[in-house]
Amino acid sequence: xxxxxxxxxxxxxxxxxxxxxxxxxxxxxxxxxxxxxxxxxxxxxxxxxxxxxxxxxxxxxxxxxxxxxxxxxxxxxxxxxxxxxxxxxxxxxxxxxxxxxxxxxxxxxxxxxxxxxxxxxxxxxxxxxxxxxxxxxxxxxxxxxxxxxxxxxxxxxxxxxxxxxxxxxxxxxxxxxxxxxxxxxxxxxxxxxxxxxxxxxxxxxxxxxxxxxxxxxxxxxxxxxxxxxxxxxxxxxxxxxxxxxxxxxxxxxxxxxxxxxxxxxxxxxxxxxxxxxxxxxxxxxxxxxxxxxxxxxxxxxxxxxxxxxxxxxxxxxxxxxxxxxxxxxxxxxxxxxxxxxxxxxxxxxxxxxxxxxxxxxxxxxxxxxxxxxxxxxxxxxxxxxxxxxxxxxxxxxxxxxxxxxxxxxxxxxxxxxxxxxxxxxxxxxxx
Numbered sequence: 392x393x394x395x396x397x398x399x400x401x402x403x404x405x406x407x408x409x410x411x412x413x414x415x416x417x418x419x420x421x422x423x424x425x426x427x428x429x430x431x432x433x434x435x436x437x438x439x440x441x442x443x444x445x446x447x448x449x450x451x452x453x454x455x456x457x458x459x460x461x462x463x464x465x466x467x468x469x470x471x472x473x474x475x476x477x478x479x480x481x482x483x484x485x486x487x488x489x490x491x492x493x494x495x496x497x498x499x500x501x502x503x504x505x506x507x508x509x510x511x512x513x514x515x516x517x518x519x520x521x522x523x524x525x526x527x528x529x530x531x532x533x534x535x536x537x538x539x540x541x542x543x544x545x546x547x548x549x550x551x552x553x554x555x556x557x558x559x560x561x562x563x564x565x566x567x568x569x570x571x572x573x574x575x576x577x578x579x580x581x582x583x584x585x586x587x588x589x590x591x592x593x594x595x596x597x598x599x600x601x602x603x604x605x606x607x608x609x610x611x612x613x614x615x616x617x618x619x620x621x622x623x624x625x626x627x628x629x630x631x632x633x634x635x636x637x638x639x640x641x642x643x644x645x646x647x648x649x650x651x652x653x654x655x656x657x658x659x660x661x662x663x664x665x666x667x668x669x670x671x672x673x674x675x676x677x678x679x680x681x682x683x684x685x686x687x688x689x690x691x692x693x694x695x696x697x698x699x700x701x702x703x704x705x706x707x708x709x710x711x712x713x714x715x716x717x718x719x720x721x722x723x724x725x726x727x728x729x730x731x732x733x734x735x736x737x738x739x740x741x742x743x744x745x746x747x748x749x750x751x752x753x754x755x756x757x758x759x760x761x762x763x764x765x766x767x768x769x770x771x772x773x774x775x776x777x778x779x780x781x782x783x784x785x786x787x788x789x790x791x792x793x794x795x796x797x798x799x800x801x802x803x804x805x806x807x808x809x810x811x812x813x814x815x816x817x818x819x820x821x822x
Contacts, residue, residue: 425569428466459619585725628722629734639712
């Protein structure tokens with residue numbers, strides 16, 4: 392091998408190691424931010440400009456106080472900005488260090504149909520912003536819900552990074568850590584609030600909010616979660632349940648024992664050696680012995696420690712998933728909002744159907760039954776303590792049926808006066 396070839400291989404190896412370190416950095420940075428951002432809240436006073444939508448002052452132009460979304464929004468902005476800088480550095484730095492004669496670039500990724508759809512979504516978001524009547528609201532979002540065009544574009548970038556970097560990383564299971572942390576913390580907060588503990592009056596919460604310790608919150612004020620909205624909390628619980636109920640029935644480590652324990656391993660298949668063009672078939676018969684493809688080791692050749700470790704990994708993963716199913720369902724129940732329960736009602740049978748189609752086993756039946764029993768053990772005592780639990784879960788189906796039969800107007804929403812009348816009343820009151 393020439394000196395030039397050795398130098399080229401050395402540069403490629405160095406760039407590959409640098410790229411792996413950068414991938415690790417982006418993964419740890421994303422996991423850390425996604426673990427902390429949902430838990431951060433701080434009372435911030437903002438100057439907000441908005442069109443008049445209602446006849447109240449809760450969503451109008453002026454100085455508003457935001458607690459749960461402003462800091463989260465800026466953490467997402469900083470995360471996406473840092474990931475973009477690292478991605479661009481890795482892309483252009485590796486291209487510069489790669490020799491021009493290299494057949495394969497040191498770092499490259501293929502654009503797929505998902506990227507085209509993602510680009511189309513970003514284009515539609517930007518067009519929606521440019522043609523909006525109130526660009527401040529379209530760019531940053533509404534007060535208390537700062538999820539405007541800029542934040543949705545950041546979500547698109549996160550999806551791009553997740554598809555091209557995080558999904559191919561050997562550390563991708565670390566992205567379960569934010570779900571563990573955020574889920575358990577909010578489940579505890581929601582349960583304490585459900586049991587009547589006024590966490591908003593504690594010194595810790597007041598210090599985090601940035602309000603005086605001797606300040607007294609009103610009786611209607613409540614600290615229900617780090618999301619600031621029971622509907623967001625309930626929706627998060629529904630998504631959390633769907634994820635870990637699926638992982639309970641389809642554990643990622645369940646394939647490990649099957650890969651080694653194969654009682655019917657096929658015999659080695661002979662593979663004929665390639666014959667050079669200048670050699671005849673007769674001369675090839677006297678060549679070196681024909682190599683064979685080794686078969687997978689059977690159960691007898693598998694070390695007992697490896698088999699025990701595989702079974703232990705599957706058992707631990709199933710236990711953690713079952714625990715998170717209980718955490719998710721407790722969030723759904725104690726949040727007293729029906730959105731997460733609807734997700735539970737839809738995704739539970741869907742997951743069971745896919746589990747049955749993939750093959751009914753005793754393990755799946757036991758774990759599915761255990762999950763449903765755990766949910767029942769959580770639901771029964773909480774529903775006995777507060778009747779609103781039943782009303783916001785199974786009771787919504789009876790209420791919807793009664794309203795559809797009697798032709799009721801839910802919540803009296805259709806009885807609200809037109810916006811023009813509300814504006815007229817507001818102008819008259821101002822005069």
